[in-house]
Amino acid sequence: MKLTAHRSAALTRIVSLVAVVATVGLLPWLSHRDPALTVLRARSAEREPTEEALSAIRADLGLDAGPLALLRGWAADLLHGDLGTSWVSGTDVLPSVVAGLQVSLGLMGAALGIAVALAAVLVAPVLVRGRGSAGAFAAMLAAVPEFLLATVALLVCGVWLGWLPTAGWAGPEYLVLPALALGVPAGGLLGRLVADALPAVLDERWVELWRGAGVRRTAISAAALKRVLPPLVPQFGMVAVGLTGGAVAVEMVFAVPGIGRTALGAAKSQDLPLLQGSVLALLLLGLLTGGVAVAVRHRLLGPALRDAGLTLPPPRPVRAHPAIPLTLAAVLALTIGWGLLRDPYTLNTAARLAAPSWAHPLGTDALGRDVLARLGHGAASTVGTAAAICALSLLLALALGFLPGVAAGAADIANALPPVIVGILVAAATGPGTGGAALAVALISWPALSAHAAALVQEVRASAFLTAQRAMGATPFWILTRHVLPSVAAPVARHALLRLPGIALALASLGFLGLGAQPPTPEWGLLLDESRAYVERAPWAALAPAVALALLAGLAVSGAAAAQGRRRTPKETTVALR
Known part of the structure; x- marks a missing residue:
C-alpha cells in the first residue's frame, strides 16, 4: 500500500511538472493578445497592422501551425539550449535570462545570509535557557509580505533618512535594503520553526542523561540542533523557494535587474519568449532548491534513519491572548x-x-x-x-x-x-x-x-x-x-x-x-x-x-x-x- 502511494505521488508529480512546462511552452498560443501584433509593434511602431503583415509574422514565428506543433518546436529548441529570440529587443533570450539569474542569485544569497543570522538570534535564547520560544515577534516577522517591507524600507531608510540608495544595482550598498526586505520574513520563519521545536527536544530523556554525565552545554546544543533540523529541512527548502517569489516584488520596488523583474517586465510587454525563459529559470531554481533540501535531510539523517519517518515532538504553541x-x-x-x-x-x-x-x-x-x-x-x-x-x-x-x-x-x-x-x-x-x-x-x-x-x-x-x-x-x-x-x-x-x-x-x-x-x-x-x-x-x-x-x-x-x-x-x- 505504501509503495503504491509513493508510485502514485511520483506519477502525479511528473504529470504536474509536465503540465506546468507545457503551459509555459504554449504561452504564445494561450495569450489573450495576438502575439503577431506585439511583434509588429516592436519591430516597426509606424507600420500598419494589416492582415497580410500579421499573417507573415505568424508564419515566421510558427504560430499558425497549431498548439501541438508550437509546443513541439519550442521543446526541441529548449533541449538544444535555445530559448528563442526576444520579440521586443530582437536579441537572444538566454543571455538576458542568465544575467538576470546571476543578479537574483546574488540577492537571494545575501537575503539567505540575513535570514540565517536572524534565525540564530531568535534561537540563541532557547539554547541558552533551555526553554522559551520565538513567540509572536518571529511570527509577525514571518507574516510581513516582502513587498510591504520593501516599500516601508524604501520610504523610511531611503527617502526620509537618506541612509541607503533606493534604486539600481551599482554597488554593495544597493544590496542592503533589498536583501533586508527579503531576508527578514524568511529569518522570522526559520527562527520560529527551530525555536518552537527546540524546547520539546530539550525535554527529551537523552538530554537529561547527557547533562547528568557532565556533557558540555555546547555539545548538547549542537546535538539538539542536529535532532531538530532533519524534519524541518523541507520547510527550509520552501522558505528558499519563497525567496524566488518575494524577489519579484523586491526587485521591482528597488529597480534591481534580476530574473523576477525581467519576468514581470516581459509579462507586461508580452515579450513571451523572454517570459518563458525567465519563468523556466525560476521554476528550475525552485525545484533545485527542493531537491537540495531532500539531499541535505538524507545527509543529516544518515543511512540508518532515512526510512524511519523521523518526526519532532509537538511544538509548544505561540500564545496569544484572544x-x-x-x-x-x-x-x-x-x-x-x-x-x-x-x-x-x-x-x-x-x-x-x-x-x-x-x-x-x-x-x-x-x-x-x-x-x-x-x-x-x-x-x-x-x-x-x-x-x-x-x-x-x-x-x-x-x-x-x-x-x-x-x-x-x-x-x-x-x-x-x-x-x-x-x-x-x-x-x-x-x-x-x-x-x-x-x-x-x-x-x-x-x-x-x-x-x-x-x-x-x-x-x-x-x-x-x-x-x-x-x-x-x-x-x-x-x-x-x-x-x-x-x-x-x-x-x-x-x-x-x-x-x-x-x-x-x-x-x-x-x-x-x-x-x-x-x-x-x-x-x-x-x-x-x-x-x-x-x-x-x-x-x-x-x-x-x-x-x-x-x-x-x-x-x-x-x-x-x-x-x-x-x-x-x-x-x-x-x-x-x-
Whole structure:
C-alpha cells in the first residue's frame, strides 16, 4: 500500500511538472493578445497592422501551425539550449535570462545570509535557557509580505533618512535594503520553526542523561540542533523557494535587474519568449532548491534513519491572548466600514495629495480621491475574493484528502511555484485582473489544507469506533457521510478560515505588481503601488494601505496563535509543522 502511494505521488508529480512546462511552452498560443501584433509593434511602431503583415509574422514565428506543433518546436529548441529570440529587443533570450539569474542569485544569497543570522538570534535564547520560544515577534516577522517591507524600507531608510540608495544595482550598498526586505520574513520563519521545536527536544530523556554525565552545554546544543533540523529541512527548502517569489516584488520596488523583474517586465510587454525563459529559470531554481533540501535531510539523517519517518515532538504553541485578534479585527472593520460610506471614485483635482483632515481623514491621492474610501472599498473586494478562494480550496482539499498519493505529488509542484510566478503566467495567458489573480492564488493555496485533510482522514479511518461500525454492518457511504466527513470537515474549515488573511495578502501582492486588480479599482496592493510615485510629497497615501496590510498580517498571526490554544490531535500537530 505504501509503495503504491509513493508510485502514485511520483506519477502525479511528473504529470504536474509536465503540465506546468507545457503551459509555459504554449504561452504564445494561450495569450489573450495576438502575439503577431506585439511583434509588429516592436519591430516597426509606424507600420500598419494589416492582415497580410500579421499573417507573415505568424508564419515566421510558427504560430499558425497549431498548439501541438508550437509546443513541439519550442521543446526541441529548449533541449538544444535555445530559448528563442526576444520579440521586443530582437536579441537572444538566454543571455538576458542568465544575467538576470546571476543578479537574483546574488540577492537571494545575501537575503539567505540575513535570514540565517536572524534565525540564530531568535534561537540563541532557547539554547541558552533551555526553554522559551520565538513567540509572536518571529511570527509577525514571518507574516510581513516582502513587498510591504520593501516599500516601508524604501520610504523610511531611503527617502526620509537618506541612509541607503533606493534604486539600481551599482554597488554593495544597493544590496542592503533589498536583501533586508527579503531576508527578514524568511529569518522570522526559520527562527520560529527551530525555536518552537527546540524546547520539546530539550525535554527529551537523552538530554537529561547527557547533562547528568557532565556533557558540555555546547555539545548538547549542537546535538539538539542536529535532532531538530532533519524534519524541518523541507520547510527550509520552501522558505528558499519563497525567496524566488518575494524577489519579484523586491526587485521591482528597488529597480534591481534580476530574473523576477525581467519576468514581470516581459509579462507586461508580452515579450513571451523572454517570459518563458525567465519563468523556466525560476521554476528550475525552485525545484533545485527542493531537491537540495531532500539531499541535505538524507545527509543529516544518515543511512540508518532515512526510512524511519523521523518526526519532532509537538511544538509548544505561540500564545496569544484572544483579545489581540479581536482588537485588530475591530480596527480593520471600523476602518473598512467608515470607508464604505464614502465614494472611492469621486475626483477632486483641487484637493490633490491633500493632507489628512476632517473632510478626508486619511488624505487624498494624486487624483483627489479619498484614501479612506478607497481603502474601505478595496478591503471589501479583496476579502470577498479571498473568502471565495478559501471556500474553493476547502472543497478541493476535502476531495483530495481521500487521495493522499495523488495530492502529495501535485502539492510538491504547487509548493515550488510562489503566487507571483503563477500570477505572471496567468496574466500572460488571460491578462491582468482580479479574476486572473484569484485563479493564480487558488491554484496553489490548497496543498496545506489537503495535507491537513489527508492526515485527519487517515486518523479517523484508523479509529476503533469505525471498526465497530463496520462490524455492525454499516455501509461505506454511511460511514463516509455520517462519520468521516463530519470529523474532517470542521477542523479543515477552521484551518481554511485562518488562512483567509494570508490569501488576502497574496491577492494584494499581485495587485501591487500590476497582475491583479487594475485602475481605477480600489485594491490595497494597487493603492500601495500607485502611492509610491508621490511618496515624498504625500507619505500618508502610502502609509494608509501599508498600515492596513500590516494589521492584516498581524490578524493572520494572532488569529492562528489564539487558535493553537485548543487541544490538537497528533495528526493536526504534525500538519502544523508543515
